[in-house]
Amino acid sequence: xxxxxxxxxxxxxxxxxxxxxxxxxxxxxxxxxxxxxxxxxxxxxxxxxxxxxxxxxxxxxxxxxxxxxxxxxxxxxxxxxxxxxxxxxxxxxxxxxxxxxxxxxxxxxxxxxxxxxxxxxxxxxxxxxxxxxxxxxxxxxxxxxxxxxxxxxxxxxxxxxxxxxxxxxxxxxxxxxxxxxxxxxxxxxxxxxxxxxxxxxxxxxxxxxxxxxxxxxxxxxxxxxxxxxxxxxxxxxxxxxxxxxxxxxxxxxxxxxxxxxxxxxxxxxxxxxxxxxxxxxxxxxxxxxxxxxxxxxxxxxxxxxxxxxxxxxxxxxxxxxxxxx
Amino acid sequence: xxxxxxxxxxxxxxxxxxxxxxxxxxxxxxxxxxxxxxxxxxxxxxxxxxxxxxxxxxxxxxxxxxxxxxxxxxxxxxxxxxxxxxxxxxxxxxxxxxxxxxxxxxxxxxxxxxxxxxxxxxxxxxxxxxxxxxxxxxxxxxxxxxxxxxxxxxxxxxxxxxxxxxxxxxxxxxxxxxxxxxxxxxxxxxxxxxxxxxxxxxxxxxxxxxxxxxxxxxxxxxxxxxxxxxxxxxxxxxxxxxxxxxxxxxxxxx
Numbered sequence: 001x002x003x004x005x006x007x008x009x010x011x012x013x014x015x016x017x018x019x020x021x022x023x024x025x026x027x028x029x030x031x032x033x034x035x036x037x038x039x040x041x042x043x044x045x046x047x048x049x050x051x052x053x054x055x056x057x058x059x060x061x062x063x064x065x066x067x068x069x070x071x072x073x074x075x076x077x078x079x080x081x082x083x084x085x086x087x088x089x090x091x092x093x094x095x096x097x098x099x100x101x102x103x104x105x106x107x108x109x110x111x112x113x114x115x116x117x118x119x120x121x122x123x124x125x126x127x128x129x130x131x132x133x134x135x136x137x138x139x140x141x142x143x144x145x146x147x148x149x150x151x152x153x154x155x156x157x158x159x160x161x162x163x164x165x166x167x168x169x170x171x172x173x174x175x176x177x178x179x180x181x182x183x184x185x186x187x188x189x190x191x192x193x194x195x196x197x198x199x200x201x202x203x204x205x206x207x208x209x210x211x212x213x214x215x216x217x218x219x220x221x222x223x224x225x226x227x228x229x230x231x232x233x234x235x236x237x238x239x240x241x242x243x244x245x246x247x248x249x250x251x252x253x254x255x256x257x258x259x260x261x262x263x264x265x266x267x268x269x270x271x272x273x274x275x276x277x278x279x280x281x282x283x284x285x286x287x288x289x290x291x292x293x294x295x296x297x298x299x300x301x302x303x304x305x306x307x308x309x310x311x312x313x314x315x316x317x318x319x320x321x322x323x324x325x
Numbered sequence: 326x327x328x329x330x331x332x333x334x335x336x337x338x339x340x341x342x343x344x345x346x347x348x349x350x351x352x353x354x355x356x357x358x359x360x361x362x363x364x365x366x367x368x369x370x371x372x373x374x375x376x377x378x379x380x381x382x383x384x385x386x387x388x389x390x391x392x393x394x395x396x397x398x399x400x401x402x403x404x405x406x407x408x409x410x411x412x413x414x415x416x417x418x419x420x421x422x423x424x425x426x427x428x429x430x431x432x433x434x435x436x437x438x439x440x441x442x443x444x445x446x447x448x449x450x451x452x453x454x455x456x457x458x459x460x461x462x463x464x465x466x467x468x469x470x471x472x473x474x475x476x477x478x479x480x481x482x483x484x485x486x487x488x489x490x491x492x493x494x495x496x497x498x499x500x501x502x503x504x505x506x507x508x509x510x511x512x513x514x515x516x517x518x519x520x521x522x523x524x525x526x527x528x529x530x531x532x533x534x535x536x537x538x539x540x541x542x543x544x545x546x547x548x549x550x551x552x553x554x555x556x557x558x559x560x561x562x563x564x565x566x567x568x569x570x571x572x573x574x575x576x577x578x579x
Contacts, residue, residue, distance in 0.1 A: 181426075190409065191415065191489065192397070193397040194397050195406065196493055
């Protein structure tokens with residue numbers, strides 16, 4: 001499809017353009033905001049993979065926490081190199097997802113949603129009530145930066161690179177046999193199973209891969225902020241990640257990125273009204289689900305079908321007038 | 326050769342006995358009908374055979390392997406594929422993509438290739454696109470291959486359900502009420518397709534159906550259930566005259 005190629009080319013152009021941002025502006029405030037957008041994009045993109053199975057996880061922040069704490073602990077206590085800690089932290093998060101997913105994914109729909117919600121709460125509680133190992137309420141401080149990455153500008157490139165990596169992997173998965181099987185399970189799980197698709201295997205695998213990238217984002221967060229604490233990974237972050245994905249639209253791979261970009265920017269612009277943000281975002285989420293269930297990325301398709309409809313209608317009208325004449 | 330053997334299969338739901346000690350066999354190349362009044366346990370038995378339910382007693386043996394209680398995807402992998410009573414399709418996908426998803430088992434590659442997008446192009450190389458087109462041609466759906474499944478008329482949706490099942494390369498097909506809600510014309514077409522599936526694709530069939538014209542018209546042998554029990558088995562002519570069957574359907578004269 002030509003349309004698809006154009007969109008991909010535009011996306012590629014935007015990514016290349018983003019590489020030049022630190023050249024254009026040295027204002028670290030902008031760098032910081034973009035880094036947060038990239039981080040949110042990775043989280044929302046990886047949540048989308050899980051949502052491709054038809055299940056919604058409300059524990060994504062908990063898996064981000066798993067990656068962040070794993071990396072922080074490995075580096076501060078065992079002296080592991082930060083670069084080595086990144087993939088290990090992501091793998092730990094993925095392994096945790098397998099352990100949690102095998103029992104939790106036996107239920108589906110709202111039940112899985114509730115199980116994941118409970119898991120997210122439990123993770124925060126465990127962190128808070130284990131000060132000896134996990135730092136408790138105060139968290140773990142003095143998390144070192146990766147070698148060679150010390151300025152906000154260099155973190156910018158790292159975040160951009162990780163986002164691009166996530167996007168590429170998700171794009172490849174989308175069009176693979178695995179991705180098609182996920183779509184089949186979401187479309188109709190009974191029919192998918194009756195043509196030989198194992199629901200459990202695919203759901204657990206998607207959950208693990210999604211949480212791998214959540215863990216990676218967590219590890220990045222830990223070394224960028226240099227501090228991890230339980231409150232940044234509580235359910236309100238899971239809620240935000242879900243909003244990025246839903247409002248951007250999970251039907252298109254760029255949806256979560258657009259959602260993360262638009263909402264994170266709004267959050268930043270209306271920072272003064274932060275105390276009202278949950279109300280505003282709640283309203284946005286409800287309105288999106290009511291009037292634009294496909295998210296922002298479904299708008300072009302909607303406009304297209306509207307134009308086509310009008311075309312057909314006007315065509316009919318013309319026919320009618322010519323008939324009456 | 327016996328392809329499918331049902332041995333003393335029972336299925337209870339709490340205190341309700343849905344299927345009660347049913348035995349029967351299906352030979353290779355046969356079309357077997359499974360009939361009975363509403364609530365006789367036909368669909369439950371189908372669900373036990375295809376792995377949706379685990380039987381409480383008895384065994385389901387397919388090609389000399391015990392498949393009782395195996396998950397539906399495993400059963401499908403062994404060559405026993407079912408269709409659904411309701412019109413269950415991937416409604417938001419095109420007709421062609423529906424059939425492609427059916428090829429999941431056949432299009433098996435190694436793990437890494439599974440995760441790569443070359444999958445769609447490897448489908449082309451493996452002639453799976455050609456096979457998908459053949460199946461759609463066979464089922465009379467080729468002219469609508471780019472339509473969304475949800476936009477098809479009912480009869481064609483049912484045919485698409487069978488096409489998806491055919492794509493997963495079955496040796497035996499279980500059709501659950503294939504002509505429900507069809508008009509006489511669509512029913513005739515489906516009857517011819519059922520015969521064609523056996524003659525041309527060499528697939529053995531078990532058909533659950535309420536439409537007696539279809540059952541009598543296509544089946545070599547009929548198994549009759551009532552209240553979960555098998556009450557009769559035989560060729561259509563014998564079943565038509567069987568006293569117990571007539572009583573089960575029409576009731577006993579007071």
